[in-house]
Amino acid sequence: MEKFSTHTGTALPLRRSNVDTDQIIPAVYLKRVTKTGFEDGLFAAWRNDPDFVLNRPAFAGATILIPGPDFGTGSSREHAVWALQNYGFRVVIGSRFGDIFRGNSGKAGLLIAVVDQKIIEELWEFVEANPSSPITVDLAERRISADGFEASFEIDDYTRWRLLEGLDDIGLTLRQVDLIDEFETGRPSFKPKTLPAKVESPL
Amino acid sequence: MGKTLSEKVWQDHVVRSADSEPDLLYIDLHLVHEVTSPQAFDGLRQAGRPVRRPDLTLATEDHNTPTLNIDQPIADPVSRIQVDTLRANAAEFGVRIHSLGDVDQGVVHIIGPQLGLTQPGMTVVCGDSHTSTHGAFGALAFGIGTSEVEHVLATQTLPQARPKTMAVNINGEPPVGVTAKDVVLALITKVGTGGGQGYVVEYRGSTIESLSMEGRMTICNMSIEWGAKAGLIAPDRTTFDYLKGRPHAPQGEDWDAAVEYWTTLKTDPDATFDVEVDLDATELTPFVTWGTNPGQGVSLGGRVPDPEEFIAEADRTAAQKALEYMALQPGQAMRDIAVDTVFLGSCTNGRIEDLRIAAEVLRGRHIADSVRMLVVPGSARVRLQAESEGLDVIFKEAGAEWRAAGCSMCLGMNPDQLAPGERAASTSNRNFEGRQGKGGRTHLVSPPVAAATAVVGKLSAPADL
Ligand code: SF4
Numbered sequence: 001m002e003k004f005s006t007h008t009g010t011a012l013p014l015r016r017s018n019v020d021t022d023q024i025i026p027a028v029y030l031k032r033v034t035k036t037g038f039e040d041g042l043f044a045a046w047r048n049d050p051d052f053v054l055n056r057p058a059f060a061g062a063t064i065l066i067p068g069p070d071f072g073t074g075s076s077r078e079h080a081v082w083a084l085q086n087y088g089f090r091v092v093i094g095s096r097f098g099d100i101f102r103g104n105s106g107k108a109g110l111l112i113a114v115v116d117q118k119i120i121e122e123l124w125e126f127v128e129a130n131p132s133s134p135i136t137v138d139l140a141e142r143r144i145s146a147d148g149f150e151a152s153f154e155i156d157d158y159t160r161w162r163l164l165e166g167l168d169d170i171g172l173t174l175r176q177v178d179l180i181d182e183f184e185t186g187r188p189s190f191k192p193k194t195l196p197a198k199v200e201s202p203l
Numbered sequence: 204m205g206k207t208l209s210e211k212v213w214q215d216h217v218v219r220s221a222d223s224e225p226d227l228l229y230i231d232l233h234l235v236h237e238v239t240s241p242q243a244f245d246g247l248r249q250a251g252r253p254v255r256r257p258d259l260t261l262a263t264e265d266h267n268t269p270t271l272n273i274d275q276p277i278a279d280p281v282s283r284i285q286v287d288t289l290r291a292n293a294a295e296f297g298v299r300i301h302s303l304g305d306v307d308q309g310v311v312h313i314i315g316p317q318l319g320l321t322q323p324g325m326t327v328v329c330g331d332s333h334t335s336t337h338g339a340f341g342a343l344a345f346g347i348g349t350s351e352v353e354h355v356l357a358t359q360t361l362p363q364a365r366p367k368t369m370a371v372n373i374n375g376e377p378p379v380g381v382t383a384k385d386v387v388l389a390l391i392t393k394v395g396t397g398g399g400q401g402y403v404v405e406y407r408g409s410t411i412e413s414l415s416m417e418g419r420m421t422i423c424n425m426s427i428e429w430g431a432k433a434g435l436i437a438p439d440r441t442t443f444d445y446l447k448g449r450p451h452a453p454q455g456e457d458w459d460a461a462v463e464y465w466t467t468l469k470t471d472p473d474a475t476f477d478v479e480v481d482l483d484a485t486e487l488t489p490f491v492t493w494g495t496n497p498g499q500g501v502s503l504g505g506r507v508p509d510p511e512e513f514i515a516e517a518d519r520t521a522a523q524k525a526l527e528y529m530a531l532q533p534g535q536a537m538r539d540i541a542v543d544t545v546f547l548g549s550c551t552n553g554r555i556e557d558l559r560i561a562a563e564v565l566r567g568r569h570i571a572d573s574v575r576m577l578v579v580p581g582s583a584r585v586r587l588q589a590e591s592e593g594l595d596v597i598f599k600e601a602g603a604e605w606r607a608a609g610c611s612m613c614l615g616m617n618p619d620q621l622a623p624g625e626r627a628a629s630t631s632n633r634n635f636e637g638r639q640g641k642g643g644r645t646h647l648v649s650p651p652v653a654a655a656t657a658v659v660g661k662l663s664a665p666a667d668l
Contacts, residue, residue, distance in 0.1 A: 033241030033288040173358045176219050183218045183229050190457040192320050194299050195258040198450040
């Protein structure tokens, strides 16, 4: 996972509440065998509408998503996070999130910044008035800033630390690699190995 | 104070333990199949990480594979992509794979034990909930999600919170015609599908001790159906005899060292479990399900229950809904229920002993005209073994279809599915709505009941023939 310190980009206001993970990416898009390529399924049900905010040229290239409350509720699919990342989002700023979605985001390196809904309303107005104005999200300082706009956001210390250090679950465990090495030296010799195969015809 | 079996196995695998953090457990064997692994391998690729221990990893194709024309390309494009992806990943990361057509291909939980790779005192994981099967050898074995698959591939470890412990004491000699499947179905009906939530369960008692390894695997397989994290059985002479001489079983001095260690793997007399449950096997009868979860079961000699009989509101509504889906009436005799399809197979009952028992029932008989019967060996080797014993001939002469190995109609990811409204007697483990095909209706049964049902056309036991 890449380290996350500060991110500057334009934002996309998504004035909808209760966007569950089925809406973020519908089940029919889950058949891929990679963690990439899910951008096509992002908000698929709304993408055909030319007026849908994601289709508006003014917001093209946005990397910060600002949805309404209760974003990412519902099914636990990790694909919802991948779809947002594959599309290019690095940060989601909102007032309330589904728990599992928030957990999955932290593991995958998508920053979830929690602010009061009042701030969201202000941000929406700011972004709609100045779509090309960059917004900076500073994780170390927990601050969101733009031209004439400042707010602080919430994130738990543990997730913040992991993002700053660029540590996913695997990265964290690999910090204990000495202990794993040591454990392996003590494993009894009678424990089975799959290689080399002891049957005639593994292909 | 003494330790339980599962606590001993756990303790022997702790790489790191810290206050208020999950233990980091070492994983001895990681089994991989095509459905839950692609994103895990992709994650490794993206992060530039190798598989830490390809020599403790084994892949096979089972969920999507066809059971007919296995020499031809897989017709369904999504299935084909998953299988091709696994093959490519195995080649790229150096993981041994048993592909369709290979003599050791088969349902992942059948081939581990068959190769002698599943041994007492090991930790075994797989991206599949029925990994609990391997607990029959006294291994701590449980299913994991795709992110965890990636974690194990990269680190050969898994952070895990210590589970609670439960003992299920099953004693007495079961009556003739009662198999391990009936024991576990009766148990789940007794404790409910959520009864094991949060526990690692040890099955013990005289009934368990006298079971074959096949029977023990059937019981441990269904641990997940009542919510248990894992189910295991203390290894004994039966376990050692089963393992001796298998391709990956220890040999020579290693064998002696292993047996010495394995012999210590039992619950100490002064150890205590968080919970204990008792079951008297002498009172059991062949058991079948009437509903849409494995806890909705009844004696074959019994009747479809009236939802009103259930005290808890939730059970009542569940029963109501299940009867509607299953198109059954309260009070209907189970033996009056006619089926269209009989499925003999799966990681619950697709081993050689299961096929032998069913073949014995079918010998010299013919299945009913109204019934189609699929016999799907759990692995290619089970299929070969059955053929060398002439079981395939018995099945074919009885009018059943003799298929190639795989998960098949256990979950209907390949073309082997029930049509909407079709009713099946199935030796698999899940009777959920649509599990065996959209709109399909499933009654879970033991292999002898499956065979007798195929002959009669209605739910039956061999004693009815
Ligand atoms: S046989 Fe059924 S339960 Fe077993 S692994 Fe295959 S699909 Fe899962």
